[in-house]
Amino acid sequence: MPIDRFAAVSTFLRVAETGSFSAAGTALGLSPSAVSKQISHLEDRLGARLLNRTTRSVHLTDMGRAFLERGRAALTALEEAEAAVTDLTQAPRGTLRVSMPVGFGRAHVAPLIPDFLGRHPDLSVELEQNDRLVNLVEEGFDVAVRMGDLADSSLIARRVAPMRRIVCASPGYLDRHGAPHTPRDLTDHACLVFAQAGRVMEWVFGDGADRHVVRVKGRLTSNSNETLIHAALAGHGLVWLSNYLLGEHFRHGRLVRLLEPYETHEAGVFAVYPAARHLSPKVRAFIDFLVDRLGRSDYWAVSSLE
Numbered sequence: 001m002p003i004d005r006f007a008a009v010s011t012f013l014r015v016a017e018t019g020s021f022s023a024a025g026t027a028l029g030l031s032p033s034a035v036s037k038q039i040s041h042l043e044d045r046l047g048a049r050l051l052n053r054t055t056r057s058v059h060l061t062d063m064g065r066a067f068l069e070r071g072r073a074a075l076t077a078l079e080e081a082e083a084a085v086t087d088l089t090q091a092p093r094g095t096l097r098v099s100m101p102v103g104f105g106r107a108h109v110a111p112l113i114p115d116f117l118g119r120h121p122d123l124s125v126e127l128e129q130n131d132r133l134v135n136l137v138e139e140g141f142d143v144a145v146r147m148g149d150l151a152d153s154s155l156i157a158r159r160v161a162p163m164r165r166i167v168c169a170s171p172g173y174l175d176r177h178g179a180p181h182t183p184r185d186l187t188d189h190a191c192l193v194f195a196q197a198g199r200v201m202e203w204v205f206g207d208g209a210d211r212h213v214v215r216v217k218g219r220l221t222s223n224s225n226e227t228l229i230h231a232a233l234a235g236h237g238l239v240w241l242s243n244y245l246l247g248e249h250f251r252h253g254r255l256v257r258l259l260e261p262y263e264t265h266e267a268g269v270f271a272v273y274p275a276a277r278h279l280s281p282k283v284r285a286f287i288d289f290l291v292d293r294l295g296r297s298d299y300w301a302v303s304s305l306e
Contacts, residue, residue: 005042005045006074006075006078007038008038008039008041008042009042009071009074009075010028010075011024011028011030011035011038011039011042012038012039012042012050012051012064012067012068012071013068013071013072013075014027014028015035015039015051015058016051016060016064016068019057019058019059020057020058021035021036021039021058022035039051046063046067048061048063048067049061049063049064050063050064050067051064090281091120091122091281092120092122092123092280092281092282092284092285092286093120093122093123093281093282094122094123094124094282095123095124095125095126096123096124096125096126096142096143096282096283096286097126097128097140097141097142097143098125098126098127098128098141098142098143098144098145098286099128099129099130099134099136099139099141099143099144099145100127100128100129100144100145100146101129101130101131101145101146101147102129102130102131103131103225103226103244103245104145104147104244104245104269105127105129105145106129107244107245107247107248108244108294109127109145109290110127110129112289112290112293113125113127116286116289119285119289120282120285123282123285128141131223133146136155136272136273136274137274142273142280142282142283142286143271143272143273143283143286143287144271144272144273145160145269145270145271145272145290146269146270146272147163147242147244147268147269147270148163148242148267148268149267150267150270150272153272154274154275155272155273155274155275156272156273156274156275157270157271157272158270158271158272158287158291159267159268159269159270159295160268160269160270160271160287160290160291160294160295161244161268161269161290161291161294161295162265162268162269163242163243163244163265163267163268163269164242164243164263164264164265165204165240165241165242165243165263165264166240166241166242166243166246166257166258166260166263167180167186167203167238167239167240167257167258167259167263168232168238168239168241168246168249168250168255168256168257168258169232169235169237169238169239169255169256169258170232170233170234170235170254170255170256171253171256172235173190173232173235173236173237173238174256176235177189177190179256179258180238180258180259181259182212182259182262183203183205183212183214183259183262184212184214186203186214186216186238187214187215187216187217189216189237189238190217190218190219190236190237190238191203191216191217191218191237191238191239191240192218192220192222192228192231192232192236192237192238192239193216193218193220193221193222193228193240194221194222194223194225194228194240194241195221195222195223201215201216201217201218201221202214202215202216203216203240204264205259205262205263205264206262206264207264207265210262212262216240218237219236219237220236220237225241225245228241229241229245229246229249232255233249233254233255238258244269269294271286271287271290273287
């Protein structure tokens, strides 16, 4: 659509908002006659009267009301397209506020932050690591990293990296108690369970027809992944956690991967941010950086046996 059409539509919208050719002209820097000419040109092209004019006021016709809604949407889309292109040409700047889980942040994001800051000298980062579900809008966060299946919300999500759940134990525990060969065997083992107080302790494997749900038991239940990992390293039982927590311990032989054919693939690691007309350069830069560094299959092959 030629640019002059958008100019005429913009003029029509301003007339509809102000109810006056002169007021619209003042806002647009045009004379009333120039405004009238653009409206007449638009009506001629459409073959419909959009405005009823009197010496004192201007009113929308039925056609004008219908065109107003669609014209406003068209101009909004154009503004968003222009803003998106402009953002791509601008360097990220300002302060980026990020929230993410403690374990994932410490193991996989904190070591990358110096490189990210080096790439974007006009950007500052406030990184908050905690395991609660923050409200991005109310608490002023630009973006958050979240794991697994996401609850329905108005947030926009982009998948950053794969995830899977892995059962493992220390070599010492396996020497004393042997290894489970199927999920059902877990009922004969001490399990270290991530759970809140009062929740049923179940571990889930596979999906569909191959789905196995096992009610496990053990002497330690905690809502701290680190506590469970320390207990597993000390030989007190089997633990079932996401791969991003375990890579270092596999590489050094401190934990042994078990029940690999039954492992559960989770939804993944996501970056989420509030819905907006367009994505700011600083948020786009951070998410792109995470995808580039953590989204590669070779990264997880080295660090978490993905």
